[in-house]
Amino acid sequence: MSSEKIGRARTIEGFGEVMGAAAQGERPSHRPYSPQRGDTFITSWAKSGTTLMQQMFHQLRTGAAGGDMEFDDISRVVPWDDTAYLLDFDMETEQAGTPRGFKSHREYERLPAGMRYVVTLRDPKETFVSFYRxxxxxHLERGAVSMEEFMPLWMGGGPGGCDYFTHLLSWYDRRHEPDSLVMTYRWAVKNKSAAIRALAQLCEINLTPEIEELVMKRTTREFMHEHKDKFDDGMICRVLEEKCGIPAASDSSKVQSSGSSADALPASVADAIDAMWAERLLPVTGHADFVSLAAEVDAAFGSSRA
Incomplete structure (x- = not known):
């Protein structure tokens, strides 16, 4: 058998081969997740604010002790069950602070019931551009796969995820449930103080002005970009380098210096997303596009929600 490593993929099919190669080998340290009362899931769809909310959650729960930036990867301290086997990660390892928190891209129906759930919703076209970037x-050789060819990967929604429309419908249906904090990503960024207060209330964390100031500072784009090595899926990078030969120094940071704009989408991709929205979301929600749906979700937080 050849010991040559697979390297970056040049096709959509090659992406599957990369992930298959990464999953090879023994996993002596892996222990699966076991639900505990009070667990909190940060479960936005892929490229919809998951990392921002992981950081907000972690700094909130450690804020009384001055916060915590000693981690090497945000998904080590707010773990991601759907990558735990790949990473040989123990999901039951003790966490810094309470409540316990976990990352996910799943819809409600595939998460443990009776927990707490945090979701930020984002325009599907923006998620497409961000995911592609x-x-x-x-994972992909730069430029080898065009945006038009990228649709199957976008529809997958990341490890353990689901398609965008299944995810949005699931959490839209739970937007008024007391165990679920459902916001739009754009609102959470623009109204961060209100988002911090809402998250603290959901997680039953005593929020002081000092903790709020700390969390505000540590969730700015500037602060997170300055510490982007903590938000770049470093654990996954190391596995991909070891198993697949993809350099761990690859730019996998989830914190970009500027946001992703839907204007970058080819018309054919934008039209396909619009058609899926009209087929799957309009009949259920009554909203013809994300702007309309976001206005309803944002309005639930009162006049301070812009």
Whole structure:
């Protein structure tokens, strides 16, 4: 058998081969997740604010002790069950602070019931551009797969995820449930103080002005970009380098210096997303596009929600 490593993929099919190669080998340290009362899931769809909310959650729960930036990877301290086997990670390892927190891209129906759930919703076209920017040049050889060819990967929604529309419908249906904090990503960024207060209330964390100031500072784009090595899926990078030969120094940071704009989408991709929205979301929600749906979700937080 050849010992040559697979390297970055050049096709959509090659992406599957990369992930298959990464999953090879023994996993002596892996222990699966076991639900505990009070667990909190940060379960936005892929490229919809998951990392921001992981950081907000972790700094909130450690804020009384001055916060915590000693981690090497945000998904080590707010773990991701759907990558735990790949990483040989113990999901039951003790966490810094309470409540316990976990990352996910799943819809409600595939998460343990009776927990707490945090979701930020984002325009599907923006998620497409952001997802493409994230994968292009990391798992995929830069430029080898066009945006038009990228649709199957976008529809997958990341490890353990589901398609965008299944996810949105699931959490839209739970937007008024007391165990679920459902916000739009854009609102959470623009109204961060209100988002911090809402998250603290959901997690039953005593929020002082000092903790709020700390969390505000440590969730700015500037602060997170300055510490972007903590938000770049470093654990996954190391596995991909070891198993697949993809350099761990690849730019896998989830914190970009500027946001992703839907304007970058080819018309054919934008039209396909619009058609899926009209087929799957309009009949259920009554909203013809994300702007309309976001206005309803945002309005639930009162006049301070912009």
């Amino acid at each position: 994230f994968i292009n040049g990391w």
